[in-house]
Amino acid sequence: MKPEKATGALPDILETGKNELEIVDFRIYEDRPEGVYEWIFGVNVAKVREVLRMPKITKVPNMPPEVEGMAEIRGKLIPVVSLAKWIGIEEPLERKKFLLHLEFLRENVGVIVHDAKRIRRISWRDIKKAPETLNQQLGGRITGVVDTEDGLLIILDFEGILHDIGLLKVFGEAEAKEEAKKTERTYTILVAEDSAIARKIITDILESAGHKVIMTEDGLEAWNLLNEYLQKAKSENRPITDYIQLVITDIEMPNMDGLTLTKKIKETVGLMGLPVIVNTTLSDDSNRQRAFRVNADGFIVKFDAEELLEMVNKLGAKGEES
Numbered sequence: 433m434k435p436e437k438a439t440g441a442l443p444d445i446l447e448t449g450k451n452e453l454e455i456v457d458f459r460i461y462e463d464r465p466e467g468v469y470e471w472i473f474g475v476n477v478a479k480v481r482e483v484l485r486m487p488k489i490t491k492v493p494n495m496p497p498e499v500e501g502m503a504e505i506r507g508k509l510i511p512v513v514s515l516a517k518w519i520g521i522e523e524p525l526e527r528k529k530f531l532l533h534l535e536f537l538r539e540n541v542g543v544i545v546h547d548a549k550r551i552r553r554i555s556w557r558d559i560k561k562a563p564e565t566l567n568q569q570l571g572g573r574i575t576g577v578v579d580t581e582d583g584l585l586i587i588l589d590f591e592g593i594l595h596d597i598g599l600l601k602v603f604g605e606a607e608a609k610e611e612a613k614k615t616e617r618t619y620t621i622l623v624a625e626d627s628a629i630a631r632k633i634i635t636d637i638l639e640s641a642g643h644k645v646i647m648t649e650d651g652l653e654a655w656n657l658l659n660e661y662l663q664k665a666k667s668e669n670r671p672i673t674d675y676i677q678l679v680i681t682d683i684e685m686p687n688m689d690g691l692t693l694t695k696k697i698k699e700t701v702g703l704m705g706l707p708v709i710v711n712t713t714l715s716d717d718s719n720r721q722r723a724f725r726v727n728a729d730g731f732i733v734k735f736d737a738e739e740l741l742e743m744v745n746k747l748g749a750k751g752e753e754s
Contacts, residue, residue, distance in 0.1 A: 450692070451555055451556045451557065451688055451689055451692040452553065452554065452555050452556065453476055453477070453478075453553075453554065453556065453684070453689065454476075454477040454551050454552065454553050454554075455474035455475060455476055455477060455551070455552050455554065455585075455587065456474065456475050456476075456477055456480050456483070456532070456548060456550075456551055457472065457473075457474055457548070457549040457550050457551070457552050457580075457582075457585060458473050458474070458475070458530075458532060458545040458546075458547060458548045458549065459471060459472060459473070459545065459546050459547040459548075459549060460473060460515055460516055460519070460521075460523075460545060460546055461523065461524050461527050461546045461547075462516075462519075462521040462522065462523070462524075463521075463522040463523060463524045464522075468524055470583075471519070471586070472580070472582055472583050472584065472585045472586065473515075473545075473585065473586050473587070473588055474552065474578070474585050474586065474587045474588075475532065475534065475543075475587070475588065475590065476587075476684055476714075477551060478714050478716070478718075478719060479534045479535065479536045479590070479713070479714065480532055480533070480534060480535075481533040481534065481535050481540070482533045483530055483531070483532055483533070483548045484505070484530060484531045484533060485530060485531070486529045486530060486531055486544070487503045487504070487505065487531060487542075488503065488504075489501040489502070489503050489512050490502050490503070495511070496597045496598050496599075497517060498513055498514055498517045498518045498596075498597050499511050499512065499513055499514075499597065499599075500512045500513070500514050500517075500544065503531070503542055505531075505533055505540070505542065508540055510533070510540040510541055510542050511541055511542065511599060512531065512541075512542040512543075512544060513541060513542065513543050513544065513593075513597065513599075514544045515543055515544060515545065516544070518593060518596070518597065519570065523546070527546045527547075528546065528547070529544055529545070529546055530544075530545055530546070530547065530548055531543070531544060531545075532545055532548065534590070535715065535716070536590065536713040536714060536715060537591065537594070537600070537601070537713045537715065537733065537734055537735070538601075538715050538733055539594075539599070539601070541594070541599065552578075552580070552585075554578055556651075556685065556686055556687060556688060556689045556692070557687060557688075558578055558579075559575070559576035559577070559578055559587065559686035559687070560576055560577055560578070560686065561576060561577070561686065562574040562576065562577045562586065563577075566586075570586070570588075571592070571596060572589075572592065572628055573588055573589040573592040573593050573596070574586055574587065574588060574589060575587040575588065575589045575626055575627070575684065575685075575686065576626075576686035589626075589627050589628070589629075590713075591627045591629055591630050591713060591734070592627055592628060592629045592630075595629045600629070600735075601735070602633060602735040602736075602737055603735065603736045603737065603738070603739075604736050604737045604738030604739060605737050607737070607738035608637060608640065608641075608737035608738045608740075608741050609640070611641070611738050611741040611742060611745075612640050612641035612642070612741060614745075615641040615642060615643075615741070615745060617745075617748065617749065618641070618642040618643050618644065619643050619644070619677040619678050619744065619748035620643070620644045620646065620675065620676050620677055620678075621638060621643050621644065621645055621646065621676070621677065621678045621679070621680060621744065621748070622646045622648065622654060622657065622658065622676050622678070622679045622680070623635075623638075623645055623646065623647050623648065623654075623679075623680045623681070624648050624649075624650060624651050624653070624654035624679070624680070624681040624682060624685060624690060624693060625647070625648075625649070625680075625681075625682045625685070625711075626649055626650050626682060626684070626685040626686060627682070630682065630734065630735075631647055631649075633734075633735050634680065634711070634735075634740075635647060637735075637737045637740055637741065638740075638741075638744065641741055641744070643744065643748075646676070649685075650685040650686050650687045650688060651681065651685045651687060651688030651689055651690055651692060651693035652687035652688040653687070654679070654681065654688075654693055655688060655693055655696060658672075658676070658679075658697065658703060658706075661675045661676060662700075662702050662703060665702065666702065671702075671705070672702055672703055672705070672706060673705065673706065676706065677706075677707075677748050678706070678707050678708075678709065678744060678747055678748045679693075679694075679697065679706055679707070679708045679709070680708075680709045680711050680744075681693050681694060681708060681709070681710060681711065682710075682711060682712055682713075683710060683712040683714060683719065683723075684712070684713070684714075690710055690712070691710070691722060691723065691726050693708075694708045694710065694723070694726045694727065694728050695726040695727075698726060698727040707729040707730070707747035707748070707750050708727075708728050708729055708730075709728065709729065709730040709731070709732060709740075709743055709744070709747060710723040710728045710730070710731045710732070711732045711734055711740070712731075712732075712733065712734065713733070713734050714733075715733040719731075729747050729750070730743045730746075730747055
């Protein structure tokens with residue numbers, strides 16, 4: 433991977449439902465009294481459009497302090513975020529800087545980094561929860577950590593970071609209130625979501641319409657809980673949909689990703705009738721296609737409150753009747 437210029441087409445995500453992903457390994461350097469400290473971070477390749485040399489940044493008034501300004505990338509003006517400022521560290525002045533051009537949540541954003549090392553192929557099973565002290569240091573915005581030959585690699589929760597900075601948008605909130613008033617039937621919905629801020633947003637949207645939410649923090653936790661309900665259903669000679677009518681899952685999660693979870697649900701007798709909505713930050717068409725390849729019943733890009741409630745009303749009824 434050569435960060436001196438745009439990388440062009442980044443490698444495709446691995447085979448759908450294999451519980452693997454590729455991440456861009458990038459670095460932020462901190463100037464400390466004892467010397468330079470190297471932070472090792474990662475972001476899903478699916479969010480990265482390209483890696484560029486630092487473009488010209490235009491200062492814009494009334495922006496959050498973490499936003500350096502705007503840059504024109506491929507004909508679009510996008511906000512440019514300083515991760516070093518968000519972390520609250522001093523940068524070594526002599527370090528070169530690059531720009532990660534990210535696209536997710538229907539948005540384009542530039543993230544200033546000091547180096548982009550390589551693309552790593554890893555299993556979600558190898559991604560562990562961060563030590564609590566480290567997670568607190570980074571504002572609770574760590575998706576997970578991976579042991580590498582260079583040290584501990586930190587996968588950041590960019591949804592949470594954008595929320596902290598004030599760049600996270602929730603669409604259709606006013607329309608969702610009207611949609612909630614139309615809700616005639618309410619459902620019990622199992623949600624798998626590793627981002628704390630996303631869990632709150634999704635819960636607020638669903639509960640506003642009277643739905644009951646069972647929240648889990650990754651695909652494996654959701655899968656284990658589903659199997660507990662399945663055993664209960666079998667022992668009581670009842671369908672799983674007497675307990676849960678719908679599953680909503682993120683794609684990017686430690687231990688088990690959402691596409692693997694969906695695939696397992698759709699291949700398991702007793703669970704395959706459960707409707708599954710894939711709810712993700714990854715807005716490109718390839719991820720939509722991957723979701724439907726594992727037989728997801730719906731696909732939504734976060735966060736569109738009206739669209740989410742409309743799909744829940746449509747597919748929840750299907751789950752209730754199955």
